[in-house]
Structure formats: structure tokens, C-alpha cells
Amino acid sequence: MxxxxxxxxxxxxxxxxxxxxxxxxxxxxxxxxxxxxxxxxxxxxxxxxxxxxxxxxxxxxxxxxxxxxxxxxxxxxxxxxxxxxxxxxxxxxxxxxxxxxxxxxxxxxxxxxxxxxxxxxxxxxxxxxxxxxxxxxxxxxxxxxxxxxxxxxxxxxxxxxxxxxxxxxxxxxxxxxxxxxxxxxxxxxxxxxxxxxxxxxxxxxxxxxxxxxxxxxLKFDTSQLTEHQESRGDTVWLKQRYGFSTAAPLWICGSTHPGEEQPIFQVYRRLLADLPQLQLLLAPRNIERAKEIVALGREQGLACRRWTSGKDAQGPLLILDTIGELAGCYPMAEVVFIGGSLAPFGGHNPIEPAAAGVPVLFGPHMEDFAEIAAELHQRGGARQVDSTDALYVELRHLFADQAARRQMAEAAGLCVRLNRxxxxxxxxxxxxxxxxxxxxxxxx
Missing domain, CATH: 3.40.50.11720 (3-Deoxy-D-manno-octulosonic-acid transferase, N-terminal domain)
Known part of the structure; x- marks a missing residue:
């Protein structure tokens, strides 16, 4: 020994x-x-x-x-x-x-x-x-x-x-x-x-x-790919379950860390000028920070609701403060941002939103998932942004261009299928x- x-x-x-x-x-x-x-x-x-x-x-x-x-x-x-x-x-x-x-x-x-x-x-x-x-x-x-x-x-x-x-x-x-x-x-x-x-x-x-x-x-085999051609009723049901408008677009930010929520809220407020119906689901990596994040939103004039505080509530901005639900939310998003990548935390795994057939964005810090992020980016299923301003510009473009979103979603799905x-x-x-x-x- x-x-x-x-x-x-x-x-x-x-x-x-x-x-x-x-x-x-x-x-x-x-x-x-x-x-x-x-x-x-x-x-x-x-x-x-x-x-x-x-x-x-x-x-x-x-x-x-x-x-x-x-x-x-x-x-x-x-x-x-x-x-x-x-x-x-x-x-x-x-x-x-x-x-x-x-x-x-x-x-x-x-x-x-x-x-x-x-x-x-x-x-x-x-x-x-x-x-x-x-x-x-x-x-x-x-x-x-x-x-x-x-x-x-x-x-x-x-x-x-x-x-x-x-x-x-x-x-x-x-x-x-x-x-x-x-x-x-x-x-x-x-x-x-x-x-x-x-x-x-x-x-x-x-x-x-x-x-x-x-x-x-193994996450490439986690779920069956949700194609863009899936039943629209499934997405409608999901949005209704989480208290969102079924007709308005949704942006999801998954597994965020300290230092990311405030710039995300700033970007969201800027986007509302052109997309007043835009909705946001933010899921912190540490759900115990939910109260702190609600306070950050309040400072920016945003009314956040917490999923654990009332599952019958409705509103455009939801803090998902539960464990194990985030992956199931991805199919209802128009665009997903990967947390831990705007601030230097190494990023999180982008496979789940890609497997849901959703365009993926991430920041400059994807060191922990560099090869997966690089392949998604190379195949056109993901884009990298290097700043808060760049995140705003990319989101504004994607929400305005349905064809671009569809093309990214298909590329993300193809990347997952090829790696299964x-x-x-x-x-x-x-x-x-x-x-x-x-x-x-x-x-x-």
C-alpha cells in the first residue's frame, strides 16, 4: 500500500x-x-x-x-x-x-x-x-x-x-x-x-x-432531442405551468453565479425597450441565493417571483429556486445563456439546452467545458460573447431573427445527435x- x-x-x-x-x-x-x-x-x-x-x-x-x-x-x-x-x-x-x-x-x-x-x-x-x-x-x-x-x-x-x-x-x-x-x-x-x-x-x-x-x-445521452418540430402544445403547457405568457418570448439563464445576475438584469431591461413582452427565467447555481437575487432585481426596478414562493403566481420574471428542474425548462426557451461563463467560474455544461433544440450563448469563461463549447460553436449551435454589451447585441439580434434562431437550434441538435x-x-x-x-x- x-x-x-x-x-x-x-x-x-x-x-x-x-x-x-x-x-x-x-x-x-x-x-x-x-x-x-x-x-x-x-x-x-x-x-x-x-x-x-x-x-x-x-x-x-x-x-x-x-x-x-x-x-x-x-x-x-x-x-x-x-x-x-x-x-x-x-x-x-x-x-x-x-x-x-x-x-x-x-x-x-x-x-x-x-x-x-x-x-x-x-x-x-x-x-x-x-x-x-x-x-x-x-x-x-x-x-x-x-x-x-x-x-x-x-x-x-x-x-x-x-x-x-x-x-x-x-x-x-x-x-x-x-x-x-x-x-x-x-x-x-x-x-x-x-x-x-x-x-x-x-x-x-x-x-x-x-x-x-x-x-x-454521458449528458449527450441524457434526453431525447426535442426538435423544433415538436408539438407546440408541449411548450404551451410548460409555459403555463411556470406562470409565463404562452405567446411571449422567453430567455433562460441557467446556473448563474455571483456577479452575473446584475448584468443579466441590466441586459434584460435594455431588451425590454424593443421587446416589452420578453420574459426571463433565471436559475442560480446556488438556490440559497434566491432572496439575494430578488433584491438585486428590485434594485433595478424588476419584480421577480420565486418558484418556491407560489407556483400559481404569474409574471415575466421567474427565479427558479429548486433543484433538478432546470433541464426540463429549456425546451420552452427561445435562447439560453449558460451561467458561470460571464464571470470566471469555468462555465457549465451546455449539452442540456442544446439537446432541447435551443440556441446557446455563453461568456468567455467556459474552461471547464472547453471542448464541448468549442464543438457547439464550430457547428453553429452556440455563440460566445465576451462582455455584457456583446450579450445584449447578440440577444437583440436573435430575438429579432427567427430564421437565425432556427438555424442555431438545428445545429445544436445535430451536434448532440452526432455525439450520442x-x-x-x-x-x-x-x-x-x-x-x-x-x-x-x-x-x-
């Missing part, structure tokens, strides 16, 4: 022992009690006893995601795994409370059990692994825990990273502390990255090129790894 793993295990065990005397105090707080105890493994054995035992020779597959974005990315893969292994026992875990809530909403029909992720402390991860006895462990995108991964490796359980990506800040950190991260990444049987650039970064950290592959972004098939490529790899895991479990 690498030295860092030994040290990390000793440290995590010490923290676990320090936590034990505090459990009675934590148990007094409702906010933390249930989830913390679940993450320590309390109730796991009883939960598993409620499941029907898998037939002999049928695999157990454990899939783990960090939070909402990763759970959403996992959806097409989980659906594919269920279809490919109809009798398999599929266990899904998420780290955050919000991730678990979304998983419960979208994955419950597809998996056998939803569980809280183990804390990477002392014997906890080992207890989860012994209880679940997975033939394969799949990690979605991120949430790397050294002790947990080494426990899997010590038991020779095949471990697969899917939808892997490395942002510029993460890559700098991985390179700086390569002595720490390289042994951890080497515990994976295979790392499946979203892009060739992500694969090259992993190899440059010292990993065996045979251990890393490029299988694409990601789940199928993953299933080929998963089938091989499951066979390896089943062989190991038979000989334990």
Missing part, C-alpha cells in the same frame, strides 16, 4: 475515534442525526435485508455520485445498466443531501436501493464494501476518497470512473500534489474521460495510457469489468 494511503488511513481512523464520543451530541440535532448515522453505516444491514437476494451469478453494481450535477449525468448510464443487466442489483449512493433528493426523484424506479455515501473514516468504507459486496464500483465524474478507493482495490473489486473531467484548477492541484493523487488514480481499473484533453491530462500525471480512455460525455452513443460505449466496458468482478467474488 502506498505510504500516503497508510497515513491517510491512520488519520481517518483517528478522526473516526474522535467522532465517536460526539455522536450523542450530534444525535440531539435533527438536522444532522439521520444522515450522519446513515453515512456511518447505521441501518445499512437492515436496509439490505429488505431487498430480494440477487439470483446466483447476477452482479451487484454500486454506482456513486457526488451531488445534483453528477446524479443527472448518471441517469442515462443507470438506465442503460438496468436495461443491459435487468436482474442485477444496482445500489446508488450520493454524497450530498440535494444529490440524494434528486436521485430519489429520478433514479428510484431504476435501482434496487438508494443509500447515503459512506464517510471516508476508519472502518466505515470497509463496512459498506463488505455489506454490499459489489462486483463493480462506478464513480461518476468526481468525489475521490483515498481510503474508500484503496479499500475497493484491496478487495480486487473493479473500479470504473465515468464521465471524468479535469478542470484547469483541479489539474494544477493534481500536478502539484502528484505524489498524493497519482496513487489514488492508479487504484482505478479504468478511467473513462469525457474528452481527449481530459485523457491527456490524466496520462501526463503519470498514469498508464492503457488505464485511461475517452468514451465521451456514449452509454453504449460504457456498457461494453462495464460488461467486461462485471465479468471480472463476478469471477473474483466466486473465488473469495
Amino acid at each position: 502506498p505510504l500516503f494511503s497508510v497515513l491517510y488511513t491512520l488519520l481517518s481512523t483517528a478522526l473516526f475515534l474522535c467522532l465517536l464520543p460526539l455522536l450523542p451530541l450530534i444525535a440531539c440535532r435533527e438536522k444532522y442525526r439521520r444522515r450522519l448515522f446513515q453515512r456511518l453505516g447505521f441501518g445499512l444491514a437492515a436496509r439490505l435485508r429488505t431487498l430480494s437476494p440477487p439470483p446466483a451469478g447476477v452482479p451487484t453494481i454500486w454506482i456513486h455520485a457526488l451531488s445534483v450535477g453528477e446524479v443527472t449525468s448518471a441517469l442515462p448510464l443507470v438506465r442503460g445498466v438496468r436495461e443491459h443487466f435487468p436482474q442485477a442489483r444496482i445500489i446508488f449512493s450520493a454524497t450530498t443531501r440535494a444529490g440524494n433528493q434528486v436521485a430519489d426523484k429520478v433514479l428510484s424506479p431504476l435501482v434496487d436501493a438508494l443509500i447515503a455515501a459512506p464517510l471516508d473514516l476508519g472502518p466505515v468504507a470497509s463496512f459498506f464494501i463488505r455489506s454490499l459486496r459489489p462486483d463493480l464500483f462506478i464513480l461518476v465524474e468526481t468525489d475521490f476518497w483515498p481510503h474508500w478507493l484503496h479499500c475497493l482495490a484491496r478487495r480486487n473489486i473493479p473500479t470504473l470512473l465515468v464521465n471524468g473531467r479535469i478542470s484547469a484548477p483541479s489539474f494544477a492541484r493534481y500536478r502539484r500534489f502528484a505524489w498524493l493523487f497519482r496513487p489514488m488514480f492508479q487504484t482505478f481499473t479504468l478511467l473513462s474521460m469525457q474528452t481527449k484533453a481530459d485523457t491527456d491530462k490524466m496520462v501526463s500525471l503519470g498514469l498508464d495510457p492503457q488505464q485511461v480512455t475517452t468514451l465521451g460525455n 452513443g456514449v452509454v453504449g460505449r460504457h456498457l461494453e466496458v462495464i460488461s467486461r469489468l462485471v465479468a471480472r468482478g463476478k469471477h473474483h467474488n466466486r473465488h473469495e
